[in-house]
Each structure stands twice: as structure tokens, then as C-alpha cells.
Amino acid sequence: MSITVPEKIREHYDAVADTYDDHYDQVHGRCYHTHISRYIMKSLPAGVHLLDIGCGTGLFVEKYTESGGHAVGIDISRGMIGRAHLRCGTSEFTIGTGERIPFRDNSFDAVSSLLVFSYLGDPVAMLDEAYRVLRPGGIIAICTLGKKLLTRGIPILYHISEKMKVRHVVMKNFGERYYDENEMYDLFENAGFTEIRVGWCSFAHIDMIDPLFSLARRVEPFVEQRIPQFAYNICVNGKKPEK
Numbered sequence: 001m002s003i004t005v006p007e008k009i010r011e012h013y014d015a016v017a018d019t020y021d022d023h024y025d026q027v028h029g030r031c032y033h034t035h036i037s038r039y040i041m042k043s044l045p046a047g048v049h050l051l052d053i054g055c056g057t058g059l060f061v062e063k064y065t066e067s068g069g070h071a072v073g074i075d076i077s078r079g080m081i082g083r084a085h086l087r088c089g090t091s092e093f094t095i096g097t098g099e100r101i102p103f104r105d106n107s108f109d110a111v112s113s114l115l116v117f118s119y120l121g122d123p124v125a126m127l128d129e130a131y132r133v134l135r136p137g138g139i140i141a142i143c144t145l146g147k148k149l150l151t152r153g154i155p156i157l158y159h160i161s162e163k164m165k166v167r168h169v170v171m172k173n174f175g176e177r178y179y180d181e182n183e184m185y186d187l188f189e190n191a192g193f194t195e196i197r198v199g200w201c202s203f204a205h206i207d208m209i210d211p212l213f214s215l216a217r218r219v220e221p222f223v224e225q226r227i228p229q230f231a232y233n234i235c236v237n238g239k240k241p242e243k
């Protein structure tokens with residue numbers, strides 16, 4: 001019996017929940033995740049009530065709440081939510097989809113989402129839901145792989161790695177979708193957000209080996225500012241209008 005894409009994603013992340021942090025919270029992974037987390041945190045108000053969509057094992061929730069505030073994480077994978085509970089005992093986590101958020105209107109000051117947007121079958125629903133649960137004046141900031149020359153081959157790579165049964169925490173064919181600046185801007189604008197800013201981050205890829213990774217880390221700030229066409233994560237933030 002064939003399963004739907006969201007079921008496949010959920011089953012995959014349930015299966016890798018115990019090893020996910022070996023990839024994202026060790027050596028290169030920690031550098032990479034800290035880098036994108038800082039980029040996103042610069043766009044968010046500090047110390048407020050935050051919802052993190054697709055929170056995974058709570059890596060961003062942990063970093064965000066280090067300097068105060070309160071965070072709630074939501075994820076479709078029970079396994080990832082279990083790990084998040086272990087990592088951040090004082091934060092709240094719940095199983096659910098970003099396309100149908102189980103919280104009331106106007107209940108958060110900020111919404112974040114890291115490395116999730118490309119998985120969404122219905123990105124419009126996720127942004128509409130984020131808008132609904134944000135209070136007026138609330139801020140959203142997301143980071144996801146962007147559509148560009150460098151990422152064009154990724155779906156094929158993931159397809160091959162799945163066929164070859166490669167054990168990797170993200171390399172699987174989930175029909176991921178990538179967006180460029182204009183597409184992202186339009187999605188955010190159509191959801192009702194204002195003051196939209198689109199930027200690019202990340203040049204040192206988590207799967208690069210040393211010394212390539214260290215070299216890429218060194219030139220990363222230059223790449224992001226001067227030649228963003230070589231950075232591969234697209235970061236977008238916006239504001240729900242005050243009234």
C-alpha cells in the first residue's frame with residue numbers, strides 16, 4: 001500500500017529522531033545550525049512567546065530560549081517531538097502540522113521555521129496559519145533551501161540516495177520544493193505579511209569535508225553579502241500588520 005508524502009516524511013523523521021542530532025548538533029552540523037539560527041534570530045524579537053514550526057529535536061527552541069522568552073514547538077514526527085522534550089524540558093512541544101496549527105488566533109508574538117518549508121505540500125496554508133496565530137505586529141522568520149543553480153540537482157541526489165538505501169537524516173525523496181526570491185516574496189505578501197525581507201545565508205555545507213568546510217566557513221560572510229547567488233538557504237521575514 002502506498003503512503004502519502006506527509007506520512008513518508010513523518011515515518012522518516014520518526015526513524016531518524018535518535019540520530020538526527022549526530023548530524024546537526026556535532027562538529028560541522030553545530031556550526032551550520034548555529035549559523036542559520038543566528039541569522040533567523042536577528043529577525044525575531046528576543047524573549048517573546050515564539051512558535052517554532054517543524055521544531056524537530058528542539059535545536060532552535062533551545063538556542064532561542066537561552067536568552068529568555070518562551071517557545072512552543074510543533075512537528076509532525078512523534079519521535080522528533082520526543083527528542084525535543086528531552087533537550088528542552090521547560091519548553092512546550094506538540095505533535096501537529098504547520099498547515100493546520102492547533103493554537104488559537106493571535107496567540108504568539110513570533111513564528112519561526114528552519115529547514116521545513118521545502119517539505120510543505122501546502123505552503124500557502126502554512127503561511128495563512130502562521131498569520132492567524134500571530135498577534136497583530138507579530139514577526140515571522142523562516143529559513144529553507146532556496147531555488148538556485150546549486151540546489152537544482154538536490155532532488156535527483158535525494159532520489160538516487162533513496163534508491164541506493166543511503167542512511168542519511170535528510171537525503172530522501174520527499175518531492176521537496178524550492179522557491180526563489182520573487183516566489184517567496186509573493187507567498188508572504190499574499191498571506192498578508194508586510195515589511196517582507198528576503199536574504200540568503202549558508203555557504204559552508206554541512207556535508208562538506210575538511211578542509212573545504214573550514215575554507216567555506218571563512219568566506220561565508222563575504223559570499224552572503226557580496227555574491228548571495230552562491231549561498232543556498234533563503235531566509236524570509238515579515239510582519240503581521242498592527243491593525
Ligand SMILES: C[S@@+](CC[C@H](N)C(=O)[O-])C[C@H]1O[C@@H](n2cnc3c(N)ncnc32)[C@H](O)[C@@H]1O
Nearest residue numbers: 013054055056075076077097098114115116119
Ligand atoms: C530537516 S528537519 C528540521 C528540524 C528543525 N527545524 C531543525 O532546524 O533542526 C525537518 C523537520 O520538519 C518536520 N516537518 C516536515 N513537514 C512538516 C509539517 N508539514 N508540519 C510540521 N513539521 C513538519 C519534520 O518532521 C522534521 O522534524
